[in-house]
Amino acid sequence: MTRLIAVLVLGLAACAPSGAAHEETSFSATARALDGDTMAVDFRLFGVDAFERGQLCERAGSCWQCGKAAQDLASRMLRDADAEIQLSTRSSYGRPVATVTVNGHDLGETMIRAGLAIPQLHFLKSNHARAARYSQALTEAQQSKTGAFAGRWIEPAQWRRGGRLSCER
Structure with a gap:
């Protein structure tokens, strides 16, 4: 899963349309102050594991920065555009988990379709529609040899545990 930074502005309630019902949602997370009234919180994408920022993949006999490409696409x-962030009740690696939609496009699905992430279907058992979309995106990326699927790669979870391709050593 990829890390994203959501900027939370104190006083978001003031941005809601007047007369709109206001429901507060809370979650626990480690936050950083960007300035006196702006906080940043790390969270992970739900059902997605993207290549890590320092991770390399191999194609045409040489390494390329697939992790940096994943970070760049998300960035x-x-x-x-503004992102719609839907928090989950789950957490991963001590961080909240969320789905992110930008201009009507699911960020996780986009990352998978670009060959820069893999779906984590075991987390999507209760969301059959999303699991089907993520599976289809993976199949299309593999068939078109997009991103990491143009060559050799290891799963991000294995990379985080110290696994490396021969071109990374």
Whole structure:
């Protein structure tokens, strides 16, 4: 799963349309102050494991920065429009988990379709529609040899445990 930074502005209630019902949602997370009234919180994408920032993949006999490419794609999508962030009741690696939609596109599905992430279907058992979309995105990325699927790679979880391709050593 990829890390994202959600910027939480104190006083979000003031941004809600007047007369709109206001429901507070809370979660626990480690936060950083960007300035006096702006906080940043790390969370992980639900049902997705993206290549890690320092991770390398192999294609055409040499290593390339698939992890950096994953980070860059997420950054571009988040920079281009507001993100709708739907928090889950789950947590992963001590961080909240969320789905993120940008301009109507599921960020996790986009990352998988680009060959820069793999679905974590065991987390999606209760969301059959999302699991089907993520599986289809993976199949399309594999068939078109997009991103990491153009060559050799190891799962991000294995990479985090110290596994490396021969070109990384």
